[in-house]
Amino acid sequence: MTGTINLDGQTIPFTEGQTIIEAATAAGVYIPHLCHKPGYTPHGSCKLCTVKVNGRNCSACTFPAADGQTVISNNDELAHDRRRITQMLFVEGNHFCPSCEKSGNCQLQGVAYHLQMYDNHFPHFFALREVDASHPDILIDHNRCIFCNLCVRASQEKDGKNVFGIAGRGINKRLVINSPSGQLKDSDIAVDDCAAHICPTGAILIKRTGFQVPIGQRIYDHKQISEVALAAEGGSCSRPAAALAPSQEVAHDK
Amino acid sequence: MTNKIKVATTSLAGCFGCHMSFLDIDERIVALAEVAEFDRSPITDIEHCGPCDIGLIEGGVCNSENVHVLREFRKNCKILVAVGACAINGGLPAMRNYVNLEDCLLEAYRDGIGVENAQIPSDPELPLLLDKVHPIHEIVKVDYFMPGCPPSADVFWTFLTALVEGREPALPYELVHYD
Ligand code: SF4
Ligand code: SF4
Ligand code: FES
Secondary structure (H helix, E strand, O other), X not given: OEEEEEEOOEEEEEEOOOEHHHHHHHOOOOOOXXXXXXXXXXXXXXXOOEEEEOOEEEEOXXXXXXXXXXXXXXXXXXXXXXXXXXXXXXXXXXXXXXXOOOOOOOHHHHHHHHOOOOOXXXXXOOOOOOEEOOOOOEEEEHHHOOXXXXXXXXXXXXXXXXXXXXXXXXHHOEEEEOOOOOOHHHOOOOOOOHHHOOOOOOOEEEOOOOOOOOOOOOHHHHOOHHHHHHHHXXXXXXXXXXXXXXXXXXHHHO | OOOOEEEEEEEOEOOOHHHHHHHXXXXXXXXXXXXXXXXXXXXXXXXXXXXXEEEEEEOEEEEHHHHHHHHHHHHHEEEEEEEHHHHHHOOHHHHHHHOOHHHHHHHHHHHOXXXXXXXXXXXXXXXXXXXXXXXXXXXXXOOEEEXXXXXXXXXXXXXXXXXXXXXXXXXXXXXOOOO
């Protein structure tokens, strides 16, 4: 089945099985998102892609497109909600961008810039979270994890391993490592794994690559995440990030 | 009598980097001085801020004096602006929030490498440290936020010219940075 949906007043086509975000992306319309990535099973957890479908709020990354749907993505109310959601992500983790080597290449930050987010609005949790620097090549800073589940999906779906999991609920939610000690060094992750390169934030970093591109010359320093996402995600996007040379580090972000 | 806009500025738990960045507006400060004058700020050496139009706060809140100064600014300034990462989210000073305060003091003043004449400062004149460093919006209502570490001179200029002219400040994409 194919058909058309009406997205913010524009008629766009979709094909059988496409979600709203897939149809939008194919038509060149950016819907803000963090836990969605083309080629990965939808997760629907960050709610940043919330749109109004025939008057009801739905996640565009999980909701199938259907003929005749009226979808609203671009209005003040949704922009406000998305800003609040992003602010919640900032206050429940510990995001000190000036001290983060992902700054400028970080999708969470890129989305916040795009949403014109100037402040964090809510009181900060200042939650106690750990850094796992045990692995020789890969570092995990739990302070920056937004539980998008992309590393979990990448490890299972692309690497054929099962290195990551999300455990607990609500404020006790945490990213766990499948290894006897719970540390990354005792897991079977390898530096070339997709899971090591997929993190949209600075939670999973490759050691000794941090400042190859100086701050100020990084991707979201100059380009809106809307342009970057559409350029990278418009086509098929299953190329493993590990195939990229370290000097193209920014490309891991896409 | 003067019709000039009154601006007060202060640095709480900050490094004065935001003030330095403000000065980077360079010769535009002459145009600013034609419409605005400084009340309390590092350039005037006025101790308490009087009634003002705009208050610019750099830094977060880490001790009792910061709380008093911040409340005084809120009481006296029609528009209060959080300037820079520390005022907005606690910034670098807030990275001590994950360390017990006692351990923090011991490391800095007794056990740290190179410490001589080890003692925890306890002069009654010293403001008491808070258990945690807080962004200023957790203590008082804040009207506007200027992101950046520090916000660039162009951010200061864009914000201040808008406020002085009574417009809603908005930043073009290139000026929004958290680092
Ligand atoms: S992960 Fe992104 S948002 Fe978080 S501190 Fe790093 S750059 Fe900032
Ligand atoms: S570590 Fe990164 S990829 Fe994994 S869940 Fe957290 S934010 Fe997502
Ligand atoms: S992108 Fe749709 S819920 Fe996260």
